[in-house]
Amino acid sequence: METLGQDLETMRRVPLAQDHVDAICAIGGEKFYPAGSIVMDMGEPLDRFVYVVEGEVEVVDPYTDERLLPASLGPTQFMGEIGFLNGATNYLRMRAAVDTRVIEAPRTAMLDLMSRVPELSDHIITVFAARRRKQYELKNSAVKVIGADRNAAVQAVERFLSRNRIPFQSYDMDGRDAETVQVCSLIGHEPAVILGRDTKLDDPTPRKVAQYLGLDLDICSQRTYDLLIVGGGPAGVAAAVYAGSEGIQALVVEDTAVGGQAGTSSRIENYMGFPTGISGTDLTWRGQVQAMKFGTRFVMPRRVESVSRREDGAYCVTLDGDNNGSDELCARAVLVATGVQYRRLPLDHLEELEGAGVFYSATEMEARFCARTDAVVIGGGNSAGQAAMFLSRAAGHVHLVVRGSSLAASMSSYLSQRLEADPRITIHYHSEVTALHGDTWLEAITLKTHQSERRIDTRALFIMIGAAPNTGWLSGLAETDEKGFVLTGAAAGQADDYATTAPGIFAVGDVRAHSVKRVASAVGEGSVVVSRIWQYLDESRRQSP
């Protein structure tokens, strides 16, 4: 399967070309770090590009102050990782191992240089992506998540980090190995999130972690962007790439995690160009990196709650949070790419058990809760089918609960054939789950088939029963159909396929009425719409006095 970057171990090390170094020197300045001094600490913004001229820079374990990785950076190498593109926070402590001389260039000047010199940009991004992959695989991050097995809040943080490809280390509270015991003793054996030795997050939430990691950008309400892309699923990310490459100043606001629904799929097999499949997170992560390279910024986890139109025709959206509406973003055009979200079932205790045995996606993270238990998946669509296939590797047995009498109308035939042939999966037709059992974690469900009822012991239930569009925030500005999907093109009385009834508001992907609900079509629409938005911006610029 494709991954998110090259393997740092086997990658050929190529020094930056001399003319690239000269260009960096021209925008930067020289700095000296005596042996033992910190070049960049955890929690500092990644606001400068650091090129080593002389000496050695090592990564330090923030818990022990010892060298963390055997490899270090020497002359002709540079510091940094992919978060640099988005202005995130540094979460590795970097120290001069010996007296060290570097060139430091401000981040904005460096991004500008990278946009002008594609070979330099490609070189740096390849190394940055490989470093992120290495950090992600090594699992020796300074970000430690403890107790996701016990605590839904900690689990939400873990899901956020995992889906956003942010390296972290996870410890179960009942782990007995020496490292787990040591880390748990740092926080008094309570579920928690810790960042380095000194920072423990009380009442952890994805937003607090994002703030620390610099993902939840400081919102500058003074500025009016060209384009606000609401939603960072495949459609929004594709639009972000094309907007950046067309020189449109765009910002993506994402409520949960870049990747959207696709980010919850561990294997997308029908996206062109990946014959052995690719996980949705890796696919959209690549798009995000590409978009950031072109200068598009991402802010998350922030939810757009409402939108209004200013007198000058620009739109302003209000973000969730407790800042009394002061977190407002304005743009001359808005792209609605908010997709759909899973429906819930009207079951008693559902809310208490969400995250505690009841899940709405099936990724590696949830799969680990299926070890030593049967898993139950509800739904007859492709996403339920994929989940059942994927979970069958981890769970004792998988029960797929389907309301109808067949999968033919709702699932791709290659998938239903695999399910029917798999001895680790039982499909229960004409069935529904009518009750959940368990206090702090799901223990069993009641399955009703025709007139009979039976209890299935399970600690993992996956609800995948279709979805409703995320359009509540549109405040009625753009018309929707009776189910809430946004009307575009002819249905909205517009010549343009993706234009809505509101001038300057466009819609793409799953949220759009009559769209094909697939990754490829979402990506295609997100790519194509940008040229229409460019025309709209150009025309409105000409018309403004």
Ligand SMILES: Cc1cc2nc3c(=O)[nH]c(=O)nc-3n(C[C@H](O)[C@H](O)[C@H](O)COP(=O)(O)OP(=O)(O)OC[C@H]3O[C@@H](n4cnc5c(N)ncnc54)[C@H](O)[C@@H]3O)c2cc1C
């Ligand atoms: C488990 C699963 C497996 C799938 N497998 C495949 C497959 O193999 N092949 C295939 O082609 N398709 C597959 N699909 C379908 C595919 O993922 C979707 O069609 C595609 O993701 C739609 O992209 P989108 O960008 O339009 O919307 P989404 O992916 O739904 O993304 C919308 C994004 O907007 C965000 N958002 C929502 N409201 C707000 C708000 N108010 N403010 C800010 N952000 C907001 C959401 O958090 C989300 O990230 C699968 C779907 C699932 C769930």
